[in-house]
Amino acid sequence: MLVLHLGGLRCKSTTVILGTAVATRRDAKPTSRVLWVDRFLTVIRIAFVVVIAFGLLAFIAQQIDPQNPLARWLNPDATGLTAPQFKGLLVTGLAQGAMYGLIALGYSMVYGVLGFINFAHGEVFMVGAMSGMITSNKLADAGLWEDAFLFCLAFVVITSILISTAVAVIMERIAYRPLRGAPRLIPLITSIGVSFFLQNVSVVLLGPGAKSYPSLPTWLSQKRSLLGFEIEGTKLVVLLTAAVSMAGLWFLVERTKTGKAMRAVAEDKEIAALMGIDVNRTIVTTFAVGGAMAGVAGILWGILFRSVIHTTGFLPGIKAFSAAVVGGIGNLGGAMAGGLSLGAAEATAPLVLLEPLGVDGVSQLRDAVAFAVLIFVLLVRPSGLFGERLSEDDRA
Amino acid sequence: MTATSANPSMVETPGVAWRKQIRFALIGALSSVFIALAGMPVGLDGRSIIQPVLSMGFLSLLWVPFVMATLAGSEVVLEGMTARTRDSRDLLAGGIIGLGSAGGLVLLMVLIQNFNLRDPLVNWSPQLLNLLSFNRSLGVGALLWLLLGLILGVLGAAMHVLPKKLCSRIRTVVLSVLAVSVLETFLTDLLEGFGLEALTDFVYYKRGGLEVGGALLVAALALIIPLLVGTRIKDVKEQVVGLPAEERKRVNLILLAVSAALLLVLPFFLGKIANELLANVGLFVLLALGLNVVVGLAGILDLGYVAFFAVGGYTTAVLTSPNSPGFSPELPWPIALIVVVVITGIVGLFIGAPVIRMRGDYLAIVTLGFGEIIRLLFLSDWLSGWFGGAQGITNIPGVEVGIGTVKGTDPRSVFLLVLVFCAIAIYVSWRLENSRLGRAWMAIREDEDVAEAMGVNTTNTKLMAFVVGAVLASFSGAIFSAKVGSIFPTSFLMLVSIIILVVVIVGGMGNIAGVIVGALVLIGVLGGPKQPGLLQEFSQFKLLIYGALLVWMMLKRPEGLVPNVRRTRELHQEEFLQDAWLKGEIDTDDQEDLQ
Incomplete structure (x- = not known):
């Protein structure tokens, strides 16, 4: 009863602020004239497209013949990419992209349910990678890592899932639950604080230096050829694990009661509560599932790069968020697809688009490319490639 | 339920909530263990507060039982209820919390002795164990900790049992002893400037910390001074408030002039360290004032604010340094500054225009992306022909003014320069806040749709916020590069944006005084991203503290230390309405609506 009264009050106060009876329909903006900002945006959009088209053109020219005049004019040192090089880049990109996709699921699910960016999700991933580092090193010290690798890997994955799930759930309980219903930016700022805090907890507890995973058995890191691609075993493991996790998540969300509850809460919290769904528990489950996915991604990071430091979570976190936006936030399949395409884009774009244009040191600009993709998608198609799935309230 | 049933019917809040006490005891235990494992006791042991008695390392553990007991004892008194009378059971609860916190440490000691998780x-480490057991055996150490925990817990709970006046006296004494000890570097510097070495020698121990005598002196002063002047200040304040508007304005002006004159004279009495410290604080005040316009007034969360600082710094470096690799006109600093302001303003427009239409949270991430892109571009080989890549730009000359050169080697001149720009920034922010533009910003912050419906051109207004913020940051960047004399991409990490954000939020979003207080407290005491503060020993923990502080502020006091009245009302709208409703202060119009 009390809540309902207050709800009524809040509506009342909004109208008081409004003063007069001005309609506030979000879809009917009063301005119809074209502002200079819109023109500027159009120019930026066109510039983006022109750079991409020109880069592709130059790339094709360079592939046909590195000595042809167009390619020579843009980049005198043009050499062109060989097919195996390109395939190698693509596979590396896809493997990283799969990892981004796994992290992106956490961002996407939380955004779908609560409508805010859990900036600290990248740090949950870092915690997963760190705990994997600790357990795998302990196992290697005990001499088990080499002998029973698969068993050890399973153990490491499970502990890391448990730990990052616990971190995600505690985070929700302490930092986010008290802020439910606060203005939109408040939980976002809080999550930045949580992210900063977790990074530095790792520094003070585990020390500031980079730490490495024990070396992997040779049969795993060997190259294998598959469908005309030369794939390193580790990347294959990453792609497979991501596929399995994604399938598991799809099953959970689409085929179980918990998943149904999650979808209902994402659609409309109040009505879900009226239908007898425990909203708090569903939100905790969402965080837990996201945390578990981040834990898996953490181990994959360990397998791919074998080195982890307290800032490990930052860039992959931002890129994963970009992936979630690229795929359409709130859309789980979209998050995975967005991750894969972002990974592929950031691995190939520097060499395919920028190198033929004559930019030096392109590999340094990988991260800049990832951010540029995010900006481009938000400018051209803010709802993502596959459309966002959000409740009416969050689509503001 | 109707509004009438909410009328005050004096009910006493129920007794001690034991569940809550147990929970706080557990939190206390966990925090103590975390602090111990984070290395604070060992790392901070070198800095003493009161020479042989108390070091900052122990203080980092000792506050836990006290604060936990105080927090657990505080109860929200609901409207229409009276606070219950406290009795010995509350002290017992405090004791339990203290014992719990100490118990965590004892458990940790036992574990350290028997296992190696190095x-x-x-x-x-064994070092931690030694420190925790006071260099004695484990049993003695454990007993001492339990005893200390018990005493501190009971004291913490006693803060609610003792009369209010006594508590506030105790708080002043403790806080002033702590403050005098923390401010040591600054105060010795200042007192030596006045030729009062004898006093500092008496108060401070040679290698840091207060002498016992000094501590007693400070405590005595903290007790006596409020007794002597406490009521008088209040009287004077009331008198000033009671004056007619014209005269009050004049009094305020005089006060302002006096404090400005004091600030201008201050650097001449300070030594190098204190001046350097204040110059750093000033740089962050400039940055924070700029971000305050963007976040505090217009409500746009810009996480890439460091980009403007970087552009300001790099443009100055390119224009003034003879070592600039690409283009080196070697302009004098004041002329360069004009170009810098123009360029940063344009960059502000260019970054602002694409993001202005996005939703608030996307905007935050995209500006963060822009911040990183700009840093990566400065770092890249591609543009190293212009900005020197990782080698940066060196040999940036100082600022030539008529009397001398402002350079990093002379912190006093830097401080004076920073002071001038801070004054400009404060004046600009103050005038803007009360201008048409400022009101438009605040309208957008409160509700963008409504603001637009009321005829505010939201796009241009938001862009103006970006540009004003960018220009203020560019001042800071220009002074920074002249001060340091060289510039590298590593000075412009995302970290800087977050730290400025923490300063603005802790101080109080949308409040000029709050922002200055935030910068003084955080940058002055803890230090900036690379600049040391008064507590140099804290350098490895300061980022941890910044993170924790940001979360805590957002949860408990989102309006900041020095809140802006209007912002507070926005953030606590529901609570205000609830209170008003419970007290029956809502207009009859609204009540009709409710039924």
Whole structure:
């Protein structure tokens, strides 16, 4: 009863602020004239497209013949990419992209349910990678890592899932639950604080230096050829694990009661509560599932790069968020697809688009490319490639 | 339920909530263990507060039982209820919390003695064990900790039992002893400037910390001064408030002039360290004032604010340094500054225009992306022909003014320069806040749709916020590069944006005084991203503290230390309405609506 009264009050106060009876329909903006900002945006959009088209053109020219005049004019040192090089880049990109996709699921699910960016999700991933580092090193010290690798890997994955799930759930309980219903930016700022805090907890507890995973058995890191691609075993493991996790998540969300509850809460919290769904528990489950996915991604990071430091979570976190936006936030399949395409884009774009244009040191600009993709998608198609799935309230 | 049933019917709040006490005891235990494992006791042991008695390392553990007991004892008195009378059971609860916190430490000591987890946990060392057991055996150490925990817990709970006046006296004494000890570097510098070495020698121990005598002196002063002047200040304040508007304005002006004159004279009495410190604080005040316009007034969360600082710094470096690799006109600093302001303003427009239409949270991430892109571009080989890549730009000359050169080697001149720009920034922010533009910003912050419906051109207004913020940051960047004399991409990490954000939020979003207080407290005491503060020993923990502070502020006091009245009302709208409703203060119009 009390809540309902207050709800009524809040509506009342909004109208008081409004003063007069001005309609506030979000879809009917009063301005119809074209502002200079819109023109500027159009120019930026066109510039983006022109750079991409020109880069592709130059790339094709360079592939046909590195000595042809167009390619020579843009980049005198043009050499062109060989097919195996390109395939190698693509596979590396896809493997990283799969990892981004796994992290992106956490961002996407939380955004779908609560409508805010859990900036600290990248740090949950870092915690997963760190705990994997600790357990795998302990196992290697005990001499088990080499002998029973698969068993050890399973153990490491499970502990890391448990730990990052616990971190995600505690985070929700302490930092986010008290802020439910606060203005939109408040939980976002809080999550930045949580992210900063977790990074530095790792520094003070585990020390500031980079730490490495024990070396992997040779049969795993060997190259294998598959469908005309030369794939390193580790990347294959990453792609497979991501596929399995994604399938598991799809099953959970689409085929179980918990998943149904999650979808209902994402659609409309109040009505879900009226239908007898425990909203708090569903939100905790969402965080837990996201945390578990981040834990898996953490181990994959360990397998791919074998080195982890307290800032490990930052860039992959931002890129994963970009992936979630690229795929359409709130859309789980979209998050995975967005991750894969972002990974592929950031691995190939520097060499395919920028190198033929004559930019030096392109590999340094990988991260800049990832951010540029995010900006481009938000400018051209803010709802993502596959459309966002959000409740009416969050689509503001 | 109707509004009438909410009329005050004096009910006493129920007794001690034991569940809550147990929970706080557990939190206390966990925090103590975390602090111990984070290495604070060992790392901070070198800095003493009161020479042989108390070091900052122990203080980092001792506050836990006290604060936990105080927090657990505080109860929200609901409207229409009276606070219950406290009795010995409350003290008992405090004692339990203290014992719990100390119990965590004792458990940790036992574990350290029997297991070796040094491998992942870097601070799991015999040194920590020695420190925790006061260099005695484990049993003695454990007993001492339990005793200390018990005493501190009971004291913490006693803060609610003792009369209010006594508590506030105790708080002033403790806080002033702590403050005098923390401010040591600054105060010795200042007192030596006045030729009062004898006093500092009496108060401070040679290698840091207060002498026992000094501590007693400070405590005595903290007790006596409020007794002497406490009521008088209040009287004077009331008198000033009671004056007619014209005269009050004049009094305020005089006060302002006096404090400005004091600030201008201050650097001449300070030594190098204190001036350097204040110059750093000033740089962050400039940055924070700029971000305050963007976040505090217009409500746009810009996480890439460091980009403007970087552009300001790099443009100055390119224009003034003879070593600039690409283009080196070697302009004098004041002329360069004009170009810098123009360029940063344009960059502000260019970054602002694409993001202005996005939703608030996307905007935050995209500006963060822009911040990183700009840093990566400065770092890249591609543009190293212009900005020197990782080698940066060196040999940036100082600022030539008529009397001398402002350079990093002379912190006093830097401080004076920073002071001038801070004054400009404060004046600009103050005038803007009360201008048409400022009101438009605040309208957008409160509700963008409504603001637009009321005829505010939201796009241009938001862009103006970006540009004003960018220009203020560019001042800071220009002074920074002249001060340091060289510039590298590593000075412009995302970290800087977050730290400025923490300063603005802790101080109080949308409040000029709050922002200055935030910068003084955080940058002055803890230090900036690379600049040391008064507590240099804290350098390895300061980022941890910044993170924790940001979360805590957002949860408990989102309006900041020095809140802006209007912002507070926005953030606590529901609570205000609830209170008003419970007290029956809502207009009859609204009540009709409710039924």
